[in-house]
Amino acid sequence: MAYSDRGLAAGGSARLGGNTHGDEAWAEFARSPRVKTNRYEAHDVVFFEGDPAERIYELIEGAVMLYKLLPDGRRQVVEILGPNDMFGLLSSRQYDCNAETLTPAVIRVVDRRDAEQTLAAQSHITRCLLAQMEALHEHAVLLGRKSAYERVSSFLMRFVAGRGTADCPGPTAAGRDEHVIALNMTRQEIADYLGLTIETVSRVISDLKRRGLIAIEKQDRIRITNVCTMCHQTGTQ
Amino acid sequence: MAYSDRGLAAGGSARLGGNTHGDEAWAEFARSPRVKTNRYEAHDVVFFEGDPAERIYELIEGAVMLYKLLPDGRRQVVEILGPNDMFGLLSSRQYDCNAETLTPAVIRVVDRRDAEQTLAAQSHITRCLLAQMEALHEHAVLLGRKSAYERVSSFLMRFVAGRGTADCPGPTAAGRDEHVIALNMTRQEIADYLGLTIETVSRVISDLKRRGLIAIEKQDRIRITNVCTMCHQTGTQ
DNA sequence: CGATCATTTGACACCGGTCAAGTTTTGTGG
DNA sequence: CCACAAAACTTGACCGGTGTCAAATGATCG
Numbered sequence: 315m316a317y318s319d320r321g322l323a324a325g326g327s328a329r330l331g332g333n334t335h336g337d338e339a340w341a342e343f344a345r346s347p348r349v350k351t352n353r354y355e356a357h358d359v360v361f362f363e364g365d366p367a368e369r370i371y372e373l374i375e376g377a378v379m380l381y382k383l384l385p386d387g388r389r390q391v392v393e394i395l396g397p398n399d400m401f402g403l404l405s406s407r408q409y410d411c412n413a414e415t416l417t418p419a420v421i422r423v424v425d426r427r428d429a430e431q432t433l434a435a436q437s438h439i440t441r442c443l444l445a446q447m448e449a450l451h452e453h454a455v456l457l458g459r460k461s462a463y464e465r466v467s468s469f470l471m472r473f474v475a476g477r478g479t480a481d482c483p484g485p486t487a488a489g490r491d492e493h494v495i496a497l498n499m500t501r502q503e504i505a506d507y508l509g510l511t512i513e514t515v516s517r518v519i520s521d522l523k524r525r526g527l528i529a530i531e532k533q534d535r536i537r538i539t540n541v542c543t544m545c546h547q548t549g550t551q
Numbered sequence: 552m553a554y555s556d557r558g559l560a561a562g563g564s565a566r567l568g569g570n571t572h573g574d575e576a577w578a579e580f581a582r583s584p585r586v587k588t589n590r591y592e593a594h595d596v597v598f599f600e601g602d603p604a605e606r607i608y609e610l611i612e613g614a615v616m617l618y619k620l621l622p623d624g625r626r627q628v629v630e631i632l633g634p635n636d637m638f639g640l641l642s643s644r645q646y647d648c649n650a651e652t653l654t655p656a657v658i659r660v661v662d663r664r665d666a667e668q669t670l671a672a673q674s675h676i677t678r679c680l681l682a683q684m685e686a687l688h689e690h691a692v693l694l695g696r697k698s699a700y701e702r703v704s705s706f707l708m709r710f711v712a713g714r715g716t717a718d719c720p721g722p723t724a725a726g727r728d729e730h731v732i733a734l735n736m737t738r739q740e741i742a743d744y745l746g747l748t749i750e751t752v753s754r755v756i757s758d759l760k761r762r763g764l765i766a767i768e769k770q771d772r773i774r775i776t777n778v779c780t781m782c783h784q785t786g787t788q
Numbered sequence: 789c790g791a792t793c794a795t796t797t798g799a800c801a802c803c804g805g806t807c808a809a810g811t812t813t814t815g816t817g818g
Numbered sequence: 819c820c821a822c823a824a825a826a827c828t829t830g831a832c833c834g835g836t837g838t839c840a841a842a843t844g845a846t847c848g
Binding site: 789790791792793794795796797798799800801802803804805806807808809810811812813814815816817818 | 819820821822823824825826827828829830831832833834835836837838839840841842843844845846847848
């Protein structure tokens with residue numbers, strides 16, 4: 315109740331996105347004593363599919379993947395999350411997927427009922443959900459319609475901020491169009507995200523290397539030698 | 552502003568799902584004169600990807616599909632929506648996909664800014680988003696990890712209300728375990744939803760028929776002769 | 789009843805999966 | 819820092835599930 319009032323006072327107008335107004339209210343809400351902030355090691359499990367969904371989470375620092383398993387062990391990573399993404403949000407009573415850190419992470423933990431009663435949370439959450447929704451749409455295209463090459467290329471491009479989108483400014487006029495990426499994922503995790511096998515991911519990466527499109531600095535550290543060329547391999551253009 | 556106040560008075564507590572409280576407020580909001588209700592024919596386009604996202608939509612009756620296109624014409628249907636689902640919700644300024652009716656439909660149209668300023672809308676919208684999110688996760692598993700047989704079987708099971716979920720009650724003790732489905736989709740639309748080709752969809756359906764699992768009453772009207780058996784073909788068990 | 793469109797079926801090719809080594813990287817203990 | 823083991827990754831050979839292309843069949847609607 316107290317949070318609810320505070321949320322109202324600070325937030326007031328609730329938006330579907332495009333504003334940064336609700337965030338101040340959310341930040342204030344996050345400072346309340348009932349909101350905890352936890353540290354996780356890499357590859358810690360935050361929650362399992364089927365666990366009672368009593369908390370919601372906000373990733374402050376690091377990376378988290380959400381995945382689902384089929385009874386025979388096949389795995390699909392459904393989302394890869396970065397700072398400011400929220401997860402564990404659900405309309406049902408149990409989590410619909412597993413959440414595991416990819417890197418050491420700092421995660422804010424909020425009691426579900428607290429958030430439900432807080433308007434500032436609503437607005438903040440909706441904005442997060444909408445962005446994630448778009449990412450899921452894009453990922454459905456990748457999984458349903460792209461070749462292995464296009465999947466891996468799209469995956470690499472996703473780490474290059476500001477490029478590969480519809481409003482891509484193109485390479486800066488001066489110098490080379492390079493970019494170094496820290497994957498923070500094993501080949502298996504990449505494969506399970508892209509709907510491929512580990513061997514196929516490995517083969518495509520080797521081939522990109524052979525063709526000079528990328529250089530492997532360290533197994534999970536890849537240099538894209540020409541971002542613009544890589545972008546043309548994604549199928550999205 | 553007026554809507555905002557009304558939403559507050561009627562709604563009060565905002566929830567992340569599981570309640571039906573915000574819905575009354577939403578229903579009242581929907582009755583306001585600025586909210587229009589439109590009728591569409593089958594295969595009408597509601598909006599195109601890239602159109603300025605100035606309105607949000609609530610499907611009252613009928614079915615709608617959302618799809619994305621790659622520059623070379625490949626298509627992926629990312630969501631199939633039914634009554635009470637909302638669409639056109641976005642954090643960015645333009646729609647991220649195309650929306651097209653599958654059947655004649657009744658659709659409520661709300662100005663985006665009106666909804667953004669209405670708390671009742673927030674709560675209602677969040678609930679819809681969460682449910683759609685879960686559906687998208689499930690669909691990612693289908694697209695990334697299921698065989699053609701499993702995809703088509705999963706697709707058919709999705710039309711059997713209350714079965715195939717984790718808490719499936721199983722067949723009713725008495726009599727046969729049949730169910731008749733109206734697809735309302737062409738083979739091409741099904742293929743584009745399942746990430747397959749039209750030929751593969753057709754072959755799988757023919758094969759299910761040959762094996763006696765389904766009977767085709769009319770091209771887009773299929774009888775599942777044994778729901779429980781069909782369910783075991785989905786890979787989800 | 790014919791024209792048009794949707795669907796089915798067949799033959800074949802190829803992408804990506806499977807299985808089985810190798811090779812490299814990482815981590816641990818001396 | 820090195821030695822060794824374990825894990826992660828790469829590479830090769832082969833196969834099978836889907837896609838592609840083409841033709842036949844079936845539905846729909848004047």
